[in-house]
């Protein structure tokens with residue numbers, strides 16, 4: 432079943448899109464938990480990390496490289512976090528694979 436992120440891909444609901452290409456889309460999280468909080472998603476409807484198969488290696492690699500480029504474009508030159516939640520026990524709320532890019536916070540002392 433399609434998730435809300437599929438509706439963002441299809442432009443059925445709005446989002447603050449920061450990057451798009453043939454394989455992935457990136458947009459700002461609606462409830463940001465860091466000064467920069469972007470979600471990078473594959474356009475292919477993959478529910479979670481647990482649903483990946485060997486054919487998805489290119490897509491996942493593509494999303495991670497896109498995330499690194501977006502981080503640089505957002506000015507996160509000192510570092511950032513990439514987080515992927517998987518499944519109910521992993522705290523995943525939206526059943527469409529997504530990579531959280533979070534940055535711009537003060538480093539922990």
Ligand code: 5GP
Pocket residue numbers: 435446447458459460461462463470515516522523524525526
């Ligand atoms: P998860 O907990 O599944 O790893 O993260 C889902 C993320 O999607 C959350 O940080 C949440 O704020 C974000 N989110 C949920 N619905 C929407 C939406 O409609 N638009 C945007 N831009 N972000 C959303």
